[in-house]
Amino acid sequence: MEIQEYYREARHLLEGQAYDKLRELELQKPEYFNWVEQVFYELNVSSFGDDTALIWTYREEEKKFSFREMYESSNQLLNLLRQHSADQGDHIYSLLPLVPANWISFLSTIKGGFIMMPTATNLTARDLAYRFESLFPEIFITDVDHVDHVEEAERVSGKKIKLKVCVGGAPEGWIRFEDYEDMPSTAQPAETKADDPVLYFFTSGTTGLPKIVVHSHLTYPLGHLTTASWIGCRHGDIHYNISSPGWAKFAWSSFFAPWIMGATILANQVDKFNSQEQLATMEKYGVSSFCGSPTVLRMLIQADFSAYDLKLRTCAAAGEPLNPDVIQKWKEATGVDIRDGYGQTETTALVGNLNHKSIKPGSMGHATFLYDVIICDEDGKELPPLEEGVICVKTDTGKPNGIFVEYLNDTERTAKAFKHGLYYTGDKAYRDEEGHIWFVGRNDDVIKASAYRIGPFEVESILIEHDSVVESAVVASPHEVRGYAVKAYVMLKDGVLPSEALAEELFSFAELHLAKYKVPRIIEFPASLPKTISGKIRRIELRAKEAENRMNQVATEQEYFHQKY
Numbered sequence: 001m002e003i004q005e006y007y008r009e010a011r012h013l014l015e016g017q018a019y020d021k022l023r024e025l026e027l028q029k030p031e032y033f034n035w036v037e038q039v040f041y042e043l044n045v046s047s048f049g050d051d052t053a054l055i056w057t058y059r060e061e062e063k064k065f066s067f068r069e070m071y072e073s074s075n076q077l078l079n080l081l082r083q084h085s086a087d088q089g090d091h092i093y094s095l096l097p098l099v100p101a102n103w104i105s106f107l108s109t110i111k112g113g114f115i116m117m118p119t120a121t122n123l124t125a126r127d128l129a130y131r132f133e134s135l136f137p138e139i140f141i142t143d144v145d146h147v148d149h150v151e152e153a154e155r156v157s158g159k160k161i162k163l164k165v166c167v168g169g170a171p172e173g174w175i176r177f178e179d180y181e182d183m184p185s186t187a188q189p190a191e192t193k194a195d196d197p198v199l200y201f202f203t204s205g206t207t208g209l210p211k212i213v214v215h216s217h218l219t220y221p222l223g224h225l226t227t228a229s230w231i232g233c234r235h236g237d238i239h240y241n242i243s244s245p246g247w248a249k250f251a252w253s254s255f256f257a258p259w260i261m262g263a264t265i266l267a268n269q270v271d272k273f274n275s276q277e278q279l280a281t282m283e284k285y286g287v288s289s290f291c292g293s294p295t296v297l298r299m300l301i302q303a304d305f306s307a308y309d310l311k312l313r314t315c316a317a318a319g320e321p322l323n324p325d326v327i328q329k330w331k332e333a334t335g336v337d338i339r340d341g342y343g344q345t346e347t348t349a350l351v352g353n354l355n356h357k358s359i360k361p362g363s364m365g366h367a368t369f370l371y372d373v374i375i376c377d378e379d380g381k382e383l384p385p386l387e388e389g390v391i392c393v394k395t396d397t398g399k400p401n402g403i404f405v406e407y408l409n410d411t412e413r414t415a416k417a418f419k420h421g422l423y424y425t426g427d428k429a430y431r432d433e434e435g436h437i438w439f440v441g442r443n444d445d446v447i448k449a450s451a452y453r454i455g456p457f458e459v460e461s462i463l464i465e466h467d468s469v470v471e472s473a474v475v476a477s478p479h480e481v482r483g484y485a486v487k488a489y490v491m492l493k494d495g496v497l498p499s500e501a502l503a504e505e506l507f508s509f510a511e512l513h514l515a516k517y518k519v520p521r522i523i524e525f526p527a528s529l530p531k532t533i534s535g536k537i538r539r540i541e542l543r544a545k546e547a548e549n550r551m552n553q554v555a556t557e558q559e560y561f562h563q564k565y
Contacts, residue, residue: 074107113190120246128153223348223402230352348402380420498525
């Protein structure tokens, strides 16, 4: 069937929770595709354009945008960008807090045929400078609070960004984002091919600095039909996803999935997370569909839910494994199941516990309808139930899905991910006799802390720049609230003695050079580090030690906890 008919039928089946019928849908792949025109406009603006698409709130301020207003605003921004020499295929870095400009920019990027690079606001100028080495942008969109970081990274690169757009001001050399309001509200869409790139995401690795994941115009938005099936929102819902812009989870649950279903997105900008304030906001706006990381849930369930009149109908969690105890406490507090799900920056929702399907607490659920997920060994052999292996997706089925195209300019890493007619996720799991999939852990050393992916190499590289450090190894340490915390084993230079004062100095040094979420929370000064014969650090031994220590509630004298949460 044609692409618009496919989306309409998929939305209808999702609303009716006819999940098995979704697998029967057949799509005729188009040569050209523009999600804003063919889905957002045709399914939402044309059908219920005056309904609320976005509610944004910050402190005492509130703004509401209809689907038509979002569409017209994105046209105006596209006209503004084109007026200032933006061309189809230009790369746009977007570094913004949780403000309406995020959604307007996303829509303009897709319609205009640009390539968006969402960028987190907690990155340092140094982080940006590295990203500029991998991919220098023609366009940068940020707010007044982050102009200095962008200009510093630009200065270090020795290059000039063609067009710099600032939300909330117009420093020298920048244009005001808000000037879009003076532009015409209609715009010609770019002729975007289905396989053209539309979104790039940086993702952390274990042996180097972050690499770039490439997603295309057709497959990435289409793949988020699976995200919509797992989240369970629909037209008429107020959907609230707690996630910061700049991360794939934002694109998942704060953009594509809810708007594919025609739901209203709640954007609640806060200065600091507070459980009582979050619940009060959910009560005020009648949130019926909710999504958050297990870290968020662990904080929320500490509050007294009886003080709030919540209207929750469907709840989902992803970003890290969901503890069965959290599932139980959430159900007791809200009366609604919190359903685990699994996917990656490289994909959309691969696995999930869906509404009205049996849930085994602790399991990630079953494969979603666009994916044929199996558990394999490294040779591509599918493993029997209860045997641990790598989560893989068949890539030779002939059906479209939301798997990424490649790691940009990294053929070796791309080839490692795609082999034997499979996509290898790098995550370990097993399948039980009833088909439920159970997460075991990463197949590499990437740390998942508070839903962030952190490459140990990034943190280690900063620590060894300190004059007292000769070597370091960074691993995940089990943490009651975060799930895992970043821990650094630090080897000191000859003549330097470990101390709490030195640990605090290293914490401060890391904070100066790393994004906050990457900063180690624990430092230990060991006598030696476990290594292979070839001299590589065996992080697997350090991770095993962490698990054992936390199980026994043991901490050595030379372990210092960083309390700056």
